[in-house]
Amino acid sequence: KKDGFDWFMRKEIFEQPRAVGDALLGRHSGDGQLQLDELRLSEHDLRQVDKIVIIGCGTANYAGLVAKYAIEHWTRIPCEVELAHEFRYRDPILTSNTLVVAISQSGETADTLMAVRYARLQKAKVLAICNTNGSTIPRESDAVIYTHAGPEIGVASTKGFLTQLVACYVLGLYLAQVRATKFGDEIAAVVHELEKMPAHVQQVLDGAEAVYALARKHAGTRSVLFLGRHAGFPVALEGALKLKELAYIHAEGFAAGELKHGPIALIEEGLPVFCVMPPQGRDQLHDKMVSAIQEIRARGAHTLVLVEEGDDDVDDYADEIIRLPVVPTLLQPILATVPLQLFACELATVMGHDVDQPRNLAKSVTVE
Numbered sequence: 001k002k003d004g005f006d007w008f009m010r011k012e013i014f015e016q017p018r019a020v021g022d023a024l025l026g027r028h029s030g031d032g033q034l035q036l037d038e039l040r041l042s043e044h045d046l047r048q049v050d051k052i053v054i055i056g057c058g059t060a061n062y063a064g065l066v067a068k069y070a071i072e073h074w075t076r077i078p079c080e081v082e083l084a085h086e087f088r089y090r091d092p093i094l095t096s097n098t099l100v101v102a103i104s105q106s107g108e109t110a111d112t113l114m115a116v117r118y119a120r121l122q123k124a125k126v127l128a129i130c131n132t133n134g135s136t137i138p139r140e141s142d143a144v145i146y147t148h149a150g151p152e153i154g155v156a157s158t159k160g161f162l163t164q165l166v167a168c169y170v171l172g173l174y175l176a177q178v179r180a181t182k183f184g185d186e187i188a189a190v191v192h193e194l195e196k197m198p199a200h201v202q203q204v205l206d207g208a209e210a211v212y213a214l215a216r217k218h219a220g221t222r223s224v225l226f227l228g229r230h231a232g233f234p235v236a237l238e239g240a241l242k243l244k245e246l247a248y249i250h251a252e253g254f255a256a257g258e259l260k261h262g263p264i265a266l267i268e269e270g271l272p273v274f275c276v277m278p279p280q281g282r283d284q285l286h287d288k289m290v291s292a293i294q295e296i297r298a299r300g301a302h303t304l305v306l307v308e309e310g311d312d313d314v315d316d317y318a319d320e321i322i323r324l325p326v327v328p329t330l331l332q333p334i335l336a337t338v339p340l341q342l343f344a345c346e347l348a349t350v351m352g353h354d355v356d357q358p359r360n361l362a363k364s365v366t367v368e
């Protein structure tokens, strides 16, 4: 069943080109128009939406953080992202024009389900983004976008996450189309980029051996930090989560701009730090990230830099470089996450841990 892989997780990582393609399949016409016929919300309902609140737990929450950057940019609808278990305990402001987006791979996570029930009682519309057909969260929601990743067995989510990203992009673009906040050709251009993602993900996977070598090299480390900016910030959080879940070592993700406000104190000689470089030409973020990398390197960090092909601005400050295909900033998380999954999977394997069933964790947590 593992198709020759040692772990379901590794198999699922390598299934991602197919999964990412399936998540987009049938959701656009040849000319780049989004079609979400499956959505049980009318265009009228979607035009009324004045606020979006995305809820989820763990990896699903990080998919929501990426989605916020994309959805606000494309639709200009204010978008909040909140941990499902915090949401209903703070008296959130919900109206019938609030769209709550509940992201859950399993569709059974109790914290997310309770938040969905609470939101519906407050008359908000709830849209589920889910991988499991007929599970409880989509059944109790007003609408659903299925992610079509196929069954995910490894406890740590991989293809679940990438397909959640695709579903969020599809939702954002569809809202932009319905509400005419973007021109059709702009939307079509992004759809076209999304269509190329399976091939790009495959290209990143083709470099797996080099990432495994890095994991083996750092197998004895007690801590790993992850830095990103903009849509790369949630990628840093997800990279750290994977390492905590699988390798049981201290790992933390930060927004690189936050470094000087505290985390830089953690930098010490030899500390591995993954840095997700924003694509070139991304206002000033690219250059600011270069400066951040220079600063941590000067303090002894061992920098592992994820950077797009053709960008040689960090070559002098990177101890290791992982190249990514060139894609729009908002879509980069689909690619930048993959080496971090491979790194965590391999590091945990080398350390002798059970990658598919990490200690103390469950695939779906059905108690609050």
Ligand code: BG6
Binding pocket: 057, 058, 059, 060, 103, 104, 105, 106, 107, 108, 109, 112, 155, 156, 157, 361, 362, 363, 364, 365
């Ligand atoms: C956790 C899993 O318990 O639940 C995580 O270990 C997962 O991997 C989280 O991200 C949320 O699960 P779901 O099914 O609601 O996406």
